[in-house]
Each structure stands twice: as C-alpha cells, then as structure tokens.
Amino acid sequence: MKKLFKYIGKYWILLILSIILAGISVVLQLYVPVLFGNAIDEIVAAHNVDFTQMWIYLKQILLFVVIAAAAIWIMNLVNNRMTYHIVQDIRSQAIRHIQKLPLSYLDQHSTGDIVSRIIADTDILSDGLLLGFTQLFSGVVTVVVTLIFMFSKNVWITLMVILLTPLSFLVAKFISSRSFTMFKKQSETRGKQTALIEEMIGNQKVVKAFGYEDKASKRFDEINKELKEYSQKAVFYSSLTNPSTRFVNNIIYAAVALAGAFLIPLGALTVGGLSVLLSYANQYMKPFNDITSVITEMQNALACATRIFDLLEEPEEVNDSSEVLEKVDGNVDIDHVDFSYDKSKSLIEDFNLQVEPGMRIAIVGPTGCGKTTFINLLMRFYDVDSGKICIDGKPIDEISRHSLRKSFGMVLQDTWIKSGTVRENINFGKPDATDEEIIRAAKEAKSWDFIRRLPQGLDTVLHEDSISQGQKQLLCITRVMLCLPPMLILDEATSSIDTRTELQVQEAFDNLMKGRTSFVVAHRLSTIRNASLILVMKDGKIIEQGTHEELLKEGGFYSHLYNSQFQAVS
Template identity: 75%
Template structure:
C-alpha cells in the first residue's frame, strides 16, 4: 500500500472535516437543504410508480382504462410541478449556504493575516497569499455549491430508490446492491490519485500568481535591466508545471465518470435481463419492469453525478487545504492588555539577542540605556542590524533573549497597539492606500479636523503639492498617483499630525530633494524636542546633532558617542563619515 496515497486520503478527510465545521454554523440551512432534497427525490421517484400504474391500465386491445390513466397522469403533473418549485428553493438555500461559508472563510483569512507575525509574511510571497484568499476560495465555493446541489440529492436518491425497488421486487434489488460496490471502488481508486494532483495544481497556481504580481509590480526594473527574457523563462517553467499538474488532475478525474457509467450500464443490463425472466412467471408485471428499469437508471444516475461532484470536491478540498494552511499558521504570541500611559520615553535594551535565521547570528548581547528626550542615531554598513533593531522596538519581531523596556516596563507586557501607538514612524518604504489624501493622512488620527491636517501638511512641506491636486484633500489616490517624494511627504505628514510620544525615522527623507529635506529636517528638529527619537540614517550629515550615535557592525555596537567625540576617536565612524565627504573635501 502506497503511504503517499494514505496520506493524501487522510489529508483530504481532515480538510473536509474542517470545512464542515464552517458549514456547521448554518446548520438550519443545511437541515432545510437536506429536507428539501429528500422531498424532491421522493416526489421524483414516485413518478415512475405512477407511470407503471398508468401502463398497467393497458390490459389488452380495446381494453384500456383511460379515466384511470388520466388520473395517474394528473398526479404525475402535480408532482413534477411541486418538485420543480421545491428544487428551486433548495438551490436558493444551497447558494446561501455556500456563499456564507466562503464569506466566513475569507473573513477569517483576512483577520488571520492581521494577526500573523511578520516572519510568516516575509516567508511567503504576496502573490501566494493573495491566491489563497481569492482564487482558492473561489474554487472552494464552486466545489461546495456543486456538492450541495448534487451530493445530497444523489445520496438521498440512492437510498430512496433502493427502498422503492425493494417494495417492487427483492431479487432485482439484491442484484443491484451486489453490483453497486464496483462503482464505489472505481470512484475511490481514481479520486485518491486526483486529489494529490489538484493539491499540486493549487500550490503551483499560487507560485504563478506570486511571479505575475512580482513582475507587474516591478515592470520598470524588469525593463531597465533587460530582465524580460529571464522573467518569461521563469514564468514558462512554472506554467509548464501548472499545465502538467492540471492535465494529470483532469485526466484522473475524467476517468471517474466513464468508469462508473460502464459499471452502471452493466447493472442496467442485469436488471433488464433478470426482469425479462421474471415477467413470464408472473413475478413482475410489464409496468413493474418499466418501473424497475426506470429505477435502475435513476439509481445509477446519482453515481455519475456524484463522480463529477467528487472530482470538483477533490479540487475544492485541495484548495481548502491551501487556505487552512494559512488559517492555522501560528499567530503572534498572545498580546498583553497593559497600556502605556504618561510616557516619558526612557528606553532600556538589556542584553538582547536576535536573528532571523537561527544558523546566522545578527544582533547579540545588545545593551543600551536611553534617557527621555534623547536623539539616538543608528549608523553602520548595510545588513548590520539597524532596521532589525527598529523591528524589535516596535515588536514586529520579538527578541529571542534579553529584554526591551519603556519607562521600566517590559514591552512584551504591553499591548502591541499601545506600544505602536506611542511611536511615530517614518520609513524609507512608503505606503499609500487607495483613498483620498485626507484618509491617507488621518490613518493614525481618524478624528482629525481639516485645520489640523492642513497645519500638519504645512509643517511637513506637503501643503504645496496637495493644493495643486485636482480636489485638494479630497483627491483620490492610487498606487501610482504620486511621485516617490510626494508619497514620503504624506507619510511624514501622518507623523506630524499624530504628535507621538516617541519617534522612529528610518531614512525618512531618502526620496526628497535637498532643499525640502533641509526644511523637513528643521520641522523634525522641532518635533523631536523633548521626545525620545531613534534615527536610522545613511547620510551622516543628517545626524550630526544627535545626542548619541550608535555605530553598528555585524549586529553589535562597536562605537558610541557624539559626532565630535567619534570623529576625534578616529575609528570606524570617522571612516564612514569621511568616505561620504571625501569628494566634497577634495
């Protein structure tokens, strides 16, 4: 026995159980759907009995009971109409059940993304996560809808048909029951192989979406560096894998229907043959044989439908498995309810160590004491741990050993919202959401008045270009509406509006022209008065007035002091500083 197949079957059943737990929230709709399915099936299966009774009214030539035939045909018409109406209601309920379930899964996925640590998001491409939330849930929705529409009706049809057949003739019914397991065996044999292919198809689709998102989002760089051919080659390789997995998945799933039809045709022939022997002996009437043949066909039809449903469900469950990997990812550690109040800005970093990869040390044995109102500049070569230190301060990542305290309170004992609300943060990477200029500025202070917004824009020197926009503060912004410099000015305006207790500036003016940078630097100087501030800078001219400069290298502070003291010491900082201004000096 192949352990991989057992593993796939077990995974498929586990995923199905997880989906059923979501569906269980709407058990009333589920029960109603099953009830309607039972009613419609009973009505539809009672119709052949009435047809058989109508046929038996033809006794011989010139001996036809027309009034009884009309009576039976009237009952048939009534049942068909009622069955159609109930089927319509059942389909409406199934739609509600499916789309509410998928809505819940998508909502939970979005909430889960908000709770996931950055380490998870850094380890998975944006396109892959988007594919799970959008494409995989769409496929799950289609599979569930088909399942609810045909699976319940199919199962009820099989059970009720057998009961009706037993009421007519036990021998034919036993023949059908004996041959039935062959259909199940064929369907199970094929579906166990198709699930694995559908799962690989879903995973590869996520990779493809990630690559497309990456290439389109960075098309200028792709063109600038002549990366088009390589990008196309990468896409072709993934596309080839997707084609192979899709073809194999479709091939295996396409075998299900004809295979079960073959078995079902054998059952149908067996019923016809046995019935033909029973009629001459009076054990079955001609009308009864037509009923049994009709039931044999009705009994087999759900197997064909269910085989199609199984194919879709295998695809849906493979996608659901992909979604549940996201939903069950380990969230951030439990948050504290403690709040920061009356913030002074004293920061203590005690013997902190941290690394993204356990095999590669980054920050180790880091110690720092910051008194309220100090300006701390952090400098050093690329990859030395400057931005990582900021990530630890904001608890985007948690320290692996040691502790960080604010006002003598360990930040792991403070709620993340309260901690992050206490910092104003401007990063080199800017983020503008789709919305108005006003909405983008007010992210940290939603109740701000227009006067406060305009005053903050004036201090950040963004007021000029905002006034030049078509609708001022009401101008709708999209990803490429503004230049990089204008986007960064808006991010600075957000901080100017919030007036936080502490500041983190990570290359905050990297995309701004020199003249505006000088003006913003003056505004930041005023803003930093009395506020503890952490400044990450590559341009060392911007941090000469810092109270303390930390020089980092390989995750450790190798020098610290004021600009003048460090220059006088003649160490690594002086080399960095001189390397930037050597040409100017010459």
C-alpha cells in the same frame, strides 16, 4: 470537508431547508416511476385497458413533476445563498487572520501567492461547494428513498444492487485520489504564477530599465508550462472517473434487467414492476454518475480549500497582553537581547542599551548590520530570542502590541500609500483629525505646497503611481506630524526628498523630537550630528557609541565611515 462543516453549520437553517426541499423533489421524482408502472399494468391487463384510471395516474405524474421542479428551483436558490455566505465568511476570516499573522510568515510567502489563496482559490471553492451541495443532498436522499421503493418491489434484486455498488466506489476512489494530487499542484503553481505576475507588473520600470523582459517572459513560460501539465493531468485523471463508474453502473442496470426477465415468467414480478425496478436502478445510480461527472470541479475545490485552510491555520502572533501603556515617558531599556531570523545564523548578539526620556539615538553601520532588525524588535514586529526590551520599566512582551506601536511614530525608507484621498492617507493613525489639524501637520512636514496644487486638494484620490516617491515620503512624514506620538522611529525618513526640502523637514523633525525619545537610522551621517548618542553597529553588535565629536576623536569605525562620505573622489 470536516473543516468546511464548521462554516456550513452557521447556516443550519438554510442547510435543513435545502435537505427538506431535496427530499421533496427526490421523493416525488421517485414516486413517478411507481405511477408509470401502475399505468403500464393497466394497459397490459387481460383484454382490458382502464383509460379512466390511467388518466388519473398521468395527471398525478404531471402534478408531481411540477412540484418537484419547483422544489429543485428553490433548493438551488437556497444553495446559492448558503454557498456565497460561506465563501464570504472564509474570505473575511482570511483577511482578518492575515492582520494577526507574524511578519515572519508574510516575509516568507509572496504577496501574489497569498492573494491567490484569498481570491482565486475561494472562487474555485465556491463553485465546488455549489455543485457539491446540489449533488450531495439530492444524491443522499435519492439513494435512501430509491432503496426503500426497490425493497417494496423486490427484495432480492435490491440486495443484488447493494452488493454490486461498492465496485463503483472503488473505481472512483482509485482515480480521484490521483486527480486530487494533481489539482493541489495545479493550485500551488497558480499561486506561483500570480506571485510572478504581481512582481513583474509592480516593478515594470525596473524590469524595463535593466532589460529583464525576456528573462521575465522565460520565467513565466516555465511556470505556465508547469501549470499546463498539472492541469492536463488533473483533468485527464478526473475525466476517467465518470465513464468508469458509468460502466460499472451499466453492468448493475443490466443485471437488474436480466434478473427481472427471469422473475416475470415465474409470476414474482410484473412487466410494470420490472419497468419500475429498472427506473429505480437508474435513479439509484444517478447520484454516483452525477457526482463523478463533476468530480473535476469538486476535486479542484477541495485542493483549493486545502491551501485556504493552510493559511487560516497558520498560528497567529502569540503572548499579546491586554496591558496598555499610559503617559509614556520614553525610557527604553534593552537588556542582553539576542535575535536571528534564521536560528542557524546569529544576527544580533548580547545587545544592551539604556535610553533616557527625550534622548535622540542615531543608529549607523554598514548594510546588513542589524539596524532595521533592531527597529523590528523595538516595534515587536519580531520577538527577541532571549533578553528583554522595556518601555518605562515594562517589558514590551507584557504590553499589547497595539498600545506599544501607538506609542511610536514611524517613518520608513519604504513609503506606502493606500488607494484613497490625500486626507485618508494622512489621518491614517488619527481618523478623527480635523482639516485644520491635517493642514497644520502638512505645513510642518512641508507637504502642503504640493497638496494644495493637486486637483481636489485633500480630496484628491491617490493611487500607487499618482505622486512621486518624494511626495509619498512627505505624506508619510505628515502622518507622524499629525499623530504627535511620544516616541519616534525614523528609518532613512528623508532618503527620497530633495536637499532643500530635506533641510526644511529636518528642521520640523528637530522641533518634533524635542522632549521625545527618538531613534534615527541614517546612512547620511551629516543628518545625525546633533544626536544625543550615536550607536555604531556591525555584525549585530554595538562596536562604538558616543556623540558625533567623541566618535570622531576616537578615530574608529564611525570616523572612517564619516570621512569616507566627504572624501573627494579623485
């Protein structure tokens, strides 16, 4: 709740307006019993009923009820506006925060779970906030004003009510603490379920190809069963709260009636006064009953809020400098770099490399040797554990990440297409590019042939499955061709393209790489024969380096890898 108040405070005008409206509605509703009590006393007066005065009271009652109803209606509108603005702010901050989180967090948490926190959990939070605002403001004002009115009628009965009230709190506290734990587990399990659904639907072709449908269904059933059990327990515990507190409150109500019955014969209280006290005792306990009746939604909302704030409080990427790279030459110096994802398992150890401007560096080696990790360090997706990487003599941890990454053009084996037009997918890194520039880049990347055959050309809207994997990769290459960055990183950039197109794209890359420092990760060694320097990596270390001819003459690990790719299969 303390964390939520940080967002609520931004809308303090709406908050104050809601409290004022709650106060107006509550005071008028609570004054109505006084008028009823006065009207009753007019009826039971000795041998005389003052109908004129009684009608005045009844008219006042009608007027106050109408005004109170209007105040409640406006208060609900204000609470709706405030609630949805708060949830909008939380969602906006969450998506901005995700952009600033280190990749290590995103690698360790499933996409489905993160999506569940931003979408489902904030929806549940908004429902709980709406109920909470409505009940809280009205409830607090009701309790305070009721006590004032009750003290004006009888001090001793009012004190008795106050002394018995903590029983209701203790019962609610005992039960709700257990329901909160269940709601938190329910929310976490819902995140797991969303992650599994996203995983299975997103990879449905693989699931079907390997006959994984039954196992996927069993995994879902297990999580679904877990979710059902937590949900049932959460609702069961929370449903006990309202009846339990109502039982305590009914005891308080009965105690007021009993005490009043003894005071009337003594002349310390009138019949009308007792009816007022009974009405106030009921009004006083109503906020507790109302809050406990919606405890399920509120506990669920707070459990979801915990997950949202866990995400929002994750530390962002640190040590980002404001320094910008200007006129990058492409001199890269890697000095005694160590890095590992898991600190108990070493990966890259004492990595050293000096790259002069315009050099084409090829990186080869078996799977898991650290090739992609090296690219991650170069782009500062991860920071080194020790040592340093310098661009044009400047350590990259002293350069802003945006400036560093803008200096590299990157094409990965894993392609990514956003939902949008072909134009929007190509000019992703250069939004102000003209159509002429886009078409030129598309022709160089050999993607123009299929783009111009699309229904609306550059204006064709693409989705994840609109085009083939090879066409996606060509669009990713086109992005880089459009930006013309000073340095290049190609990580199996032509892995999904047919051989004929690959040769054409390779020719375009050769032209693009002229005068640019380039890092090429390749499994097909035939594509890197012209590299200025080939680094052979194994177990996170450079075990060989040299040109293609030099490494073949050495007859070492590279020679073995190269020959094995062209060895005839017997």
